[in-house]
Amino acid sequence: MSRIETSPLTKQVYEIIRKKIISREYVAGDKLDIQTLADTFGVSRSPVKDAINQLVHEGLIEVIPRKGTYVTELKLTEFLEVLDARLMIEKWAAEEIIGTITEEQIQIWSEIVKQMDALLEVNPFPFEEYSSLDMNFHKLLIGWAKNTRVKEIYFSLNTHVSLSRVVYSTSLESTVIRHKDHWDLVEAMKNRDLSTFSEILTKHINSLKAEAESRWDETIHA
Structure with missing residues (x-):
């Protein structure tokens, strides 16, 4: 080396x-x-x-x-708790910015999802590259809320999420299903519709939790 x-x-x-x-x-x-x-x-x-x-x-x-x-040894219960915390923080951030988010910021979000769209067509699927864009999409939401302490806490949580994604590597099929949520989140934010945004985000995170629970033992020891 x-x-x-x-x-x-x-x-x-x-x-x-x-x-x-x-x-x-x-x-x-x-x-x-x-x-x-x-x-x-x-x-x-x-x-x-x-x-x-x-x-x-x-x-x-x-x-x-x-x-x-x-x-660190990963535990399923800890990962699920991290996702719960992430959901709470992202909902808070959405509430903070939904009235002030700019068209430029929404465009930045849209461009990230377009890049994710393109990766879904690549064979073999570049999981880590897609995951990086996915995390950036969600991190921008927190960054736009402009609370340094909350951002630090959230970014620390996402380290666990990043590691866990690599460990249990969600299937392409489930990734494609969840991918649509990103466009729906962009649309809800564009429409300043906090209720719909929160509903989609909750569904998105709960899908990750459900897959982790069903596949954790299978993949953690792979």
Whole structure:
């Protein structure tokens, strides 16, 4: 592996480790040795420790006293709770912005969904690329609400969602079904229809929860 040569080192180490977790190169339960990571990346222990601390804060890594540092084991109940929290925050954000959202912002949302449309036609389906656009679609909603603390909390939640999506990798069929929800959300926001927006969003999140519950054991150990 090529060594890290530019600064800030902590951010680079953080991004590399995070990517390895998201891509499942480091899987749940793997022990991460700080000195080994430092040697691998060609850096001192300090930026590795700082990066580990950030990932602990996000919940991707856990430190077990007198045992070591491990990639966090995912639990279905925790994932479902994250989705519940995400739903609450997104509903709040929609209520905050529905009266002030601009045509330009709605156009930005529409363009993201168009890109997602195009990916659904690609074979093999680029799941991670689609998932990245999907997450950006929802993150924009939170960002437009302009509450820094809520945004930080939400982005931390979405780290878990991102990891869990990779773990249980929803089927293309169910992704296509849920995809239509994004256009419906855009339309509801365009019409300033908060009730319809909340109804669609609830259906969207509940669909993710139902699929996770039905497939978790099958995919978490795949």
